[in-house]
Amino acid sequence: MSAIIKVDNLSKQYHEVKAVNDISFTVNTGDIYGFLGQNGAGKSTTIRMLLTLIAPTAGSIELFGKNLHANRKEVLQQIGAVIEKPDLYKYLTGYENLSLFARMSGVKVTQKKLNEQLEQVGLTERANSKVRTYSQGMKQRLGIAIALIHDPKLIILDEPTNGLDPQGIADIRNLILHLSRHQGKTILVSSHLLHEIELIANRMLIIDKGKKIMEGTVAELVDPARTMVHLEVTNPQQVMAWLQNSRWSTCLQEQNNTVILLQMNKQQVPELTADLVKAGASIMALQPQNSLESYFLSLTTDNRHVDTFTN
Numbered sequence: 001m002s003a004i005i006k007v008d009n010l011s012k013q014y015h016e017v018k019a020v021n022d023i024s025f026t027v028n029t030g031d032i033y034g035f036l037g038q039n040g041a042g043k044s045t046t047i048r049m050l051l052t053l054i055a056p057t058a059g060s061i062e063l064f065g066k067n068l069h070a071n072r073k074e075v076l077q078q079i080g081a082v083i084e085k086p087d088l089y090k091y092l093t094g095y096e097n098l099s100l101f102a103r104m105s106g107v108k109v110t111q112k113k114l115n116e117q118l119e120q121v122g123l124t125e126r127a128n129s130k131v132r133t134y135s136q137g138m139k140q141r142l143g144i145a146i147a148l149i150h151d152p153k154l155i156i157l158d159e160p161t162n163g164l165d166p167q168g169i170a171d172i173r174n175l176i177l178h179l180s181r182h183q184g185k186t187i188l189v190s191s192h193l194l195h196e197i198e199l200i201a202n203r204m205l206i207i208d209k210g211k212k213i214m215e216g217t218v219a220e221l222v223d224p225a226r227t228m229v230h231l232e233v234t235n236p237q238q239v240m241a242w243l244q245n246s247r248w249s250t251c252l253q254e255q256n257n258t259v260i261l262l263q264m265n266k267q268q269v270p271e272l273t274a275d276l277v278k279a280g281a282s283i284m285a286l287q288p289q290n291s292l293e294s295y296f297l298s299l300t301t302d303n304r305h306v307d308t309f310t311n
């Protein structure tokens with residue numbers, strides 16, 4: 001499996017703000033790579049550096065095995081991106097917009113090809129309607145059709161579902177899956193919603209305040225075999241002493257006042273509960289979470305993040 005994007009120790013500093021702080025990651029051919037982080041985490045800044053719209057303060061970027069800055073033109077030709085709300089001509093139809101953007105980017109495409117592109121993004125029936133009559137989701141899909149016009153291998157979408165209703169979100173999700181499965185595209189997609197990324201991505205990177213928090217396959221990050229159990233008891237000293245001498249000792253991760261963290265397979269949780277009760281643990285809470293859920297819970301306990309993750 002070859003790397004399409006290879007980012008090493010990338011940073012971007014805006015005066016006193018470290019928008020991106022020493023992050024490294026690799027996107028492989030065929031990935032739907034989720035780039036997850038709350039608002040202001042540094043997703044757009046990273047994406048802008050991948051597209052050479054801004055220069056990094058430090059670090060290197062290789063795309064398609066080539067240094068981005070030394071091979072800018074050649075590399076960018078193989079990328080299609082939608083990074084802001086697409087800038088469309090609202091008094092032209094969807095078809096006319098697509099045709100115009102194709103001509104402006106110097107790509108020669110037949111009428112048949114344009115119709116196929118519109119069909120791919122589910123706009124055939126509305127191809128001849130003026131864009132001002134389109135829903136937000138339809139405009140977003142037309143934006144994606146425009147980004148696809150030169151048949152890029154890599155597609156970069158910055159928060160493509162932002163501001164869309166549930167149907168619009170589902171349409172974009174299906175389109176991303178279609179482009180991956182049936183067109184063989186590699187896709188990097190950013191979002192602030194864990195659920196969205198979990199549904200479509202095979203690998204993901206989580207960033208917070210410019211820093212990489214975790215990276216891995218989605219299956220690994222939600223693996224039930226690596227469930228974190230948050231155990232809260234009123235008699236932590238006694239329970240810790242018992243756990244250390246029990247068959248659960250290898251599961252122990254850390255203790256913070258009344259909270260004890262253990263890692264185990266989710267299926268073992270009922271046995272643990274029964275053993276704890278027998279051992280006289282005074283349980284206030286026992287909560288199994290996969291590593292992603294526990295990470296997001298830790299964010300939502302911090303007031304700064306509440307608005308982002310509860311909407």
Ligand SMILES: Nc1ncnc2c1ncn2[C@@H]1O[C@H](COP(=O)(O)OP(=O)(O)OP(=O)(O)O)[C@@H](O)[C@H]1O
Nearest residue numbers: 014017018019037038039040041042043044045046
């Ligand atoms: N041109 C700029 N000048 C100064 N600071 C900036 C600039 N662009 C971004 N930042 C700051 O860098 C940090 C990361 O912003 P960025 O837009 O990359 O985050 P994001 O994860 O894409 O979030 P959002 O979804 O809200 O755009 C934020 O603190 C932001 O205020």
